[in-house]
Amino acid sequence: MIQLYIPLNFLGVIYREIKQSLTDLDKMFTLMDKEREVADAPGAQPLAGLDQPTVRFEDVVFAYDPGVVSTGGRTILQGISFEIPAGKTVAVVGPSGSGKSTLARLLFRFYDIQQGRITIAGQEIRSVTQASVRQAIGIVPQDTVLFNDTVAYNIAYGRPGATQEEIEAAARAARIHDFIASTPKGYATMVGERGLKLSGGEKQRVAIARTLLKNPPILIFDEATSALDSANERAIQAELQGVAQNKTTLVIAHRLSTVVDAHEILVMDAGRIIERGTHAQLLAQRGRYADMWTLQQSDPSA
Ligand code: ATP
Numbered sequence: 380m381i382q383l384y385i386p387l388n389f390l391g392v393i394y395r396e397i398k399q400s401l402t403d404l405d406k407m408f409t410l411m412d413k414e415r416e417v418a419d420a421p422g423a424q425p426l427a428g429l430d431q432p433t434v435r436f437e438d439v440v441f442a443y444d445p446g447v448v449s450t451g452g453r454t455i456l457q458g459i460s461f462e463i464p465a466g467k468t469v470a471v472v473g474p475s476g477s478g479k480s481t482l483a484r485l486l487f488r489f490y491d492i493q494q495g496r497i498t499i500a501g502q503e504i505r506s507v508t509q510a511s512v513r514q515a516i517g518i519v520p521q522d523t524v525l526f527n528d529t530v531a532y533n534i535a536y537g538r539p540g541a542t543q544e545e546i547e548a549a550a551r552a553a554r555i556h557d558f559i560a561s562t563p564k565g566y567a568t569m570v571g572e573r574g575l576k577l578s579g580g581e582k583q584r585v586a587i588a589r590t591l592l593k594n595p596p597i598l599i600f601d602e603a604t605s606a607l608d609s610a611n612e613r614a615i616q617a618e619l620q621g622v623a624q625n626k627t628t629l630v631i632a633h634r635l636s637t638v639v640d641a642h643e644i645l646v647m648d649a650g651r652i653i654e655r656g657t658h659a660q661l662l663a664q665r666g667r668y669a670d671m672w673t674l675q676q677s678d679p680s681a
Contacts, residue, residue, distance in 0.1 A: 417488055417489070417490065417491050417505075417509060418509075419508050419509055420505065420506055423506060423507055423508045424507060424508065425507060425508050425510070425511035426499055426500065426502055426504075426507045426508075426511040426512060426515055427500070427502070428500040428501070428502075429499075429500060429515055429596045430596065431465035431466045431596060431625065431626075431627065432465060432499050432500035432515070432596055432597060432627055433462060433463065433464055433465045433498075433499075433500060433501070433627065434462070434463040434486065434497075434498070434499055434597060434627050434629070435460075435461075435462045435463075435496070435497070435498045436459050436460055436461050436462075436482070436485075436486075436495070436496075436497050437460050437495050437496040437497075437498070438458050438459070438460055438494065438495035438496070439456055439458070439459040439460070439485065439492050439494070439495035439496070439497060440454055440456060440457060440458055440459075440492065440493050440494035440495055441454065441455055441456040441481065441485060441490070441492045441493055442454045442455055442493060443455060443490070445493055454493075454650060455478050455481050455650050456478050456481060456482070456485075456492075456650045457650045457651050458495070458651070459478075459482070459495075459650075459651070459652060460495075460652075461643070461645055461652065461655070463627050463628070463629060463642075464627075464642065465627055466625045466626060466627060467627065467628070467642035467643075468623055468628040468629075468630060468640070468641045468642055469628070469629055469630070469641060469642060469643050469644075469645065470629075470630040470631075470632045470637065470638035470641035470643075470644045470645070471629070471630070471631050471632065471644075471645045471647060472632050472633075472635065472638060472644060472645070472646055472647070472668070472671065473645075473646055473647030473648055473653075474648065477647040477648050477649060477650065478647055478649075478650045479631045479647055480601060480631060482629065482631075483518070483599045483601060483629060483631060485497060486504075486516065486597075486599065486629065487512070487513060487516055487518070487599070488504050488505070488509055488512050488513075491505060499512065499515065499597065514595070515595055515596055515597050516595055516597045516598070516599060517537075517589075517590035517593045517594075517595035517597070517598050517599070518586075518590070518598075518599045518600075518601070519583065519586045519587055519590055519598070519599070519600045519601065519619065519622075520586065520601050521601045521602070522579075522582070523582040523583060523585060523586040525570050525571045525577065525582060525585065526570075526571055527569065527570075527571035527572055527573050527574060528569065528570070528571065529566060529567050529568060529569055529570070530559050530562075530565075530566050530567075530568050530570055530575075530585070531543065531546050531566035531567065533570060533571075533585055533589070534546050534549060534550060534585060534588045534589055534592065535592065536589050537549065537588070537589035537590060537591065537592030537593035537594075538592040538593055538594075541592050543566070545592060546566065546588075546592070547566070549588040549589070549591040549592045550566075550584075550588045552587075552588070552591050552618075552621070552622075553584045553585070553587040553588035553591060553618055554584060554614065554618060555581060555584035555585060555587075555588060558581060562575065570585075580611040580612075580615060583615055584615070584618070587615075587618055587619065587622055590622060591622060595626075596626060596627060597626065597627045597628070597629075598622065598623055598626045598627070598628040598629070599628075599629050599630075599631070600619055600623070600628065600629070600630045600631065601631045602630065602631060602632050602633045602634065602637055612634075616636070616637055620640075634675065635668075635671060635672055635675050636675075638658065639658045640658075641657070641658070642657075643655060643656065643657065644656065644657065644658060644661060644668065646661070646666075646667055646668050646671075648667070653666075653667060654666050654667055654668050
């Protein structure tokens with residue numbers, strides 16, 4: 380029996396590891412249709428100095444098809460430079476397809492860039508282990524993938540081995556505890572396709588709880604495009620702001636109300652940063668951002 384148990388237990392560990400990395404990558408990284416493209420450099424060491432790291436993009440040029448850069452083909456990012464100072468929030472706005480989510484994928488090192496540098500705490504992400512980069516980053520994606528497992532299990536993905544108390548504390552902070560507690564089986568409730576269906580807002584709260592448990596120094600928020608009702612949306616924004624406190628945060632924003640307090644806002648168009656500054660500076664420039672702001676004020680669903 381023991382002989383059988385050990386390999387099964389080992390398989391369980393591998394299964395959890397695979398599910399963990401799937402969760403981390405989540406849907407925004409479209410893992411299913413993509414082979415893993417990056418490899419650790421020989422002798423790569425883990426990232427160090429992760430207490431409030433600074434994140435920098437320096438002249439980053441990127442194409443999903445690497446062949447096109449040298450032949451002058453379609454590059455997705457064309458010389459992107461910005462810095463997220465330690466513990467601050469930088470927000471990215473711009474039309475669909477302008478390259479916002481690509482920035483997040485590159486920071487997670489889902490792909491390697493063709494030119495330039497991306498650094499975390501001064502270390503180029505290409506030169507350190509991928510595992511340590513991904514461990515340092517928490518993602519709240521647009522559309523959270525839940526597994527056909529219990530609510531507790533889904534939240535504990537933030538930190539395998541978390542205790543029930545830690546899971547509940549994270550759920551409380553993400554304002555999902557009361558909802559979970561109101562279901563007959565509580566944290567043992569099955570969710571996902573074959574279980575309890577959660578609304579978009581509830582799923583995002585599970586993702587926030589996961590991230591709180593993981594407690595990474597760097598956060599990526601990919602704001603949902605699908606409109607939540609506005610009370611729910613304001614509540615989620617407030618919770619996200621709480622989670623982002625003192626963390627180095629990249630927000631991919633679809634609604635400008637989210638970005639007003641950001642340290643810097645980058646306005647992207649066709650793979651370039653066309654305007655940058657604080658909310659007040661950008662309004663004063665009366666450029667693209669100011670136009671977007673005026674439009675959203677008159678039609679909040681825009
Ligand atoms: P949205 O607001 O709609 O999410 P976005 O600004 O985040 O858009 P990206 O997802 O970064 O835009 O996409 C930038 C460009 O890269 C788009 O033209 C898109 O078609 C292209 N692109 C995105 N993912 C891939 C991929 N895996 N392979 C090839 N091209 C891609």
